[in-house]
Amino acid sequence: MKKIHIIILVVCIVFIGFVVTDALTIAFDKDTLKYNQNITVEQSREASDESYVKNYKNYVESKPQQFPQNKEITVYATDFSHIEGDYEILNDYQNVDQSLLTFETGKVVLPVDIESEGFYRVKLNYYAYPGKSSAIERRIYINGEVPFDAAERVVLHRYYGSEEVIYQDYLGNDIRPSQIEKPIWTNTYLKDALGYINEPFNFYLEAGENEITIESLREPLLIESIVVESISTLKTYEEMKSFYQSENYQLANQPIQFIQAEDAVRTTSPTLYPLNDRTSAKTMPSDPTLIKLNSIGGTNWGIAGDKITWEFEVPTSGLYEISMRVKQRLANGMVVYRDIYIDGEMPFKEMQNYAFTYVNDWRMQTLGTNDEAFLFYLEAGTHELSMEVSLGVYGQLISDLQDVINNLNKIYREILIYTGPSPDPFRDYELVNRIPNLLGRFTEELGLLEAIRQSLIDVSGSRSEKTGILDTVIFQLNDFLRTPREIQNNLSTYVSNISSLGTLVILLSSQPLEIDYFILHNPDATLPEYKAHFFEGLWYGFRAFLATFYTDYSSVGRRDTGEVNETIEVWLSVGQDQVNILRKLIDESFAPQSKIQVDLKLVSAASLLPATLSGKGPDVALGQADSTPVNYAMRNATYPLSSFDDFDEIKSRFMDSAFVPYQYQGEYYGLPEQQVFxxxxxxxxxxxxxxxxxxxxxxxxxxxxxxxxxxxxxxxxxxxxxxxxxxxxxxxxxxxxxxxxxxxxxxxxxxxxxxxxxxxxxxxxxxxxxxxxxxxxxxxxxxxxxxxxxxxxxxxxxxxxxxxxxxxxxxxxxxxxxxxxxxxxxxxxxxxxxxxxETVSSGTGAIILNQSDKKEESWEFLKWWTSTETQVRFGREMEGILGAAARYPTANIEAMEQLPWTIDELSKLKEQWEWVRxxxxxxxxxxxxxxxxxxxxxxxxxxxxxxxxxxxxxxxxxxxxxxxxxxxxxx
Known part of the structure; x- marks a missing residue:
């Protein structure tokens, strides 16, 4: 018994010690500067001339190094010297006197008279004219030539924001607001779409008249003007401090001011919507049982160039510090970067490629160095804070890695010429003698991979799964150099390793960061606790666990749509994201307009048959394979949609080929949803x-x-x-x-x-x-x-x-x-x-079950669901949440035309679609x-x-x- 008492006593002492230590750590952990790092990595190996970044550097280095100062030339778009394709000149559009609207094809040539030859930057003043809600792409020519590879594709962002304030479903859960376009007149420097080149492009212009040509690649664009200006260097923070002192700026003596990150005023992507974080009781606002949209960013905020802007009020002019509650735990073993702007301008050089290190939890971080916090002078009134994803030191590394992948793939194709995809393991193909400089090329790529690996370690301070991928490839290349006769026996592993390098490109290009809130404060302010105490976290987690027993997850997201006359049951077998989008669209448009509510159920595809046989099936089933409608119709289980009076009108939304699998005995038993060919x-x-x-x-x-x-x-x-x-x-x-x-x-x-x-x-x-x-x-x-x-x-x-x-x-x-x-x-x-x-297609369709006693209401739902407006909204919401990988292959002809395909892509698809049977x-x-x-x-x-x-x-x-x-x- 004494041993048990001693064990219990020891456990209690350890537990009490842990709780006390936890409380003291949180109470006294006030160092919000310790996470700041100034990371610079010297690349010890020169990239090849084929490298994306080196191609740009070669262009810059090939020109006389002249940088004229204090020059600014504005050229209005309506003063073009030549134009191709359709265009319009708009007068007094959104408070701009004259502007040039260019469409998805064509070119506009703008003459620029330069007094002093040298390097300049080009700023474009534009308005994201309504199109297909994808990023605007243009190609840039200087005097008739694309100066470097990166100028082949310049991306100009659209701007998005929440359509309405965050509202709640009937259970009290926050509903994610739709992200709609909120275009504004804005200006941006022409820069690298991939983010590999960190600064705006430097263009070399000759003395005299030059021509800057902007060629359309995707989406319409409204241009007011371009500004050709001298290249200026940002001031350092030390220089700004001296300026503050010379102007006698004083510290603002104001209480701390919170800026909730989920209340962003503007973003450059519809994927940057408010998120629900339940990992901490300290996230503001937070609830253990209900969904609260209380942060922004995460995995959605990781693509170079994506920017979020917040608006805030400053009560008194003065110097302020800026702190934020952030979480960077998704990019394991990496540092992520952001360019930070105040009122559209970068305050000083240190705000470029600002680093956020990996930490496995929420933290409070004050902008600054390890030794001091940065001060920002803000006048009383309304201001904007913007953070833009930057690749920082990773840009050059990713470019070099792309170069290695291209070269290793080229070597692989040369090896295939002699070995084929299935080489004989007992044959010596003499690859070293047949393929020019094979071992030398392997050695060169090996050296670049080792340099990239060392740079990644220098950035993060440790090895990770990213360097592990490189270790595997480095090991294999060393093995090839030691035993070149074994190369053909390891080709499958070699290809797999190259694919892993491609995956590494994706991992390094992703720069996720999640933000809960910002704080504007003076240096002496007491910042709030950012981490929950042990018992606070335990109680929060316990209540969240209890909620799993009584929460009706099938009803989560359903909002009060007012008076309804009928409710139908709809089954679908897709992902949770698709269900959430559909639920949202139903509550916003279908239910209020039709007075028909929809009970959505996410079920297994195999559930429909036994449910139908037992008489407990739904009214409507979505996402059914092409074979299902007729196979059920043979057994009198699906209702013929062609018996509705307006069926022929609805049928005209689709290609005739989409209905062929749904026809049986002169009737049609399904409506197409998706059609791929x-x-x-x-x-x-x-x-x-x-x-x-x-x-x-x-x-x-x-x-x-x-x-x-x-x-x-x-x-x-x-x-x-x-x-x-x-x-x-x-x-x-x-x-x-x-x-x-x-x-x-x-x-x-x-x-x-x-x-x-x-x-x-x-x-x-x-x-x-x-x-x-x-x-x-x-x-x-x-x-x-x-x-x-x-x-x-x-x-x-x-x-x-x-x-x-x-x-x-x-x-x-x-x-x-x-x-x-x-x-x-x-x-x-x-x-x-x-x-x-002629070719064939595959797809999915929607059916009404014969056992339903609400066929008219079900038909109203199918008409709404397959309409152009709903299909476009669903497709854009899908792509907004999941990116280009989720582009929706709608069967609706008009909806397909409004999804973000380029003119060239869409014309090819439509040409082939006409032949589909x-x-x-x-x-x-x-x-x-x-x-x-x-x-x-x-x-x-x-x-x-x-x-x-x-x-x-x-x-x-x-x-x-x-x-x-x-x-x-x-x-």
């Missing part, structure tokens, strides 16, 4: 390197194959695989494409038989299977990875691959494109050769894709005769169709 993606850089041209027809595909295979490069054609417990295997999209291009019909004789062995069907099947049997196309491949490495520089896949590549492969940004699928040649009635480009659903049709794949596998694996094989499997498909028709009582 095939496009051909190709690597422009590799095609230029090997002087290849993207194929226009299938004949040209075959003609190009020897050129690709000469370099052991591959062409990708998708072969769908059955995944998990899924029974339905879709018909191969490439075969279906070629089949439709040759007048094929999936089903003939009133949908009673397969059409694969009629007309040119057997010949098409033979041609398609020959890609794999005669030309060795890979049957299974990760197209994204191989496209990224360059092993597979061309392929046909669904167009939403664009989303993946935009985010997944930043190192090949600008080095790929997409065009329509290859076509089949034919002669028209006038003897002129034409090209058919749907695949009908028939009883027993689930065997079509399965037996088509079985026939293909038999030809591939056993060298069976293609025409005989497809004939045999067509009989099996027909037997299943006949069986199912008998089951459903059809003729």
């Amino acid at each position: 095939l496009m051909m993606f190709y690597r422009t850089d590799i095609f230029e390197e090997f002087e290849l041209t993207p194929p226009n027809t299938w004949r040209e595909v075959i003609e190009m194959i020897p050129s690709l295979q000469k370099y052991n490069l591959e062409f990708y054609l998708p072969v769908p695989l059955t995944q998990g417990a899924a029974v339905t295997l879709p018909a191969n999209p490439v075969f279906s494409t070629m089949f439709y291009q040759n007048d094929g019909q999936f089903y003939i004789n009133d949908d009673k038989e397969s059409g694969f062995n009629s007309g040119l069907g057997p010949q098409v099947f033979e041609q398609w299977s020959s890609f794999y049997t005669n030309y060795s196309f890979p049957v299974e491949a990760n197209f994204n990875n191989r496209f990224r490495s360059g092993q597979m520089p061309i392929g046909i896949t669904y167009y939403n691959t664009y989303n993946t590549l935009s985010v997944f492969a930043p190192e090949i940004r600008g080095k790929w494109n997409f065009i329509a699928v290859p076509g089949t040649e034919y002669e028209d009635e006038f003897g002129v050769t034409q090209i058919r480009r 749907g695949i009908p659903e028939v009883p027993g049709g689930y065997m079509t894709g399965r037996h088509l794949d079985n026939a293909f596998r038999l030809v591939l694996n056993e060298a069976a005769n293609p025409r005989e094989t497809i004939y045999d499997y067509v009989q099996m498909i027909n037997e299943e169709i006949a069986k199912k028709r008998r089951e459903f009582g059809l003729d």
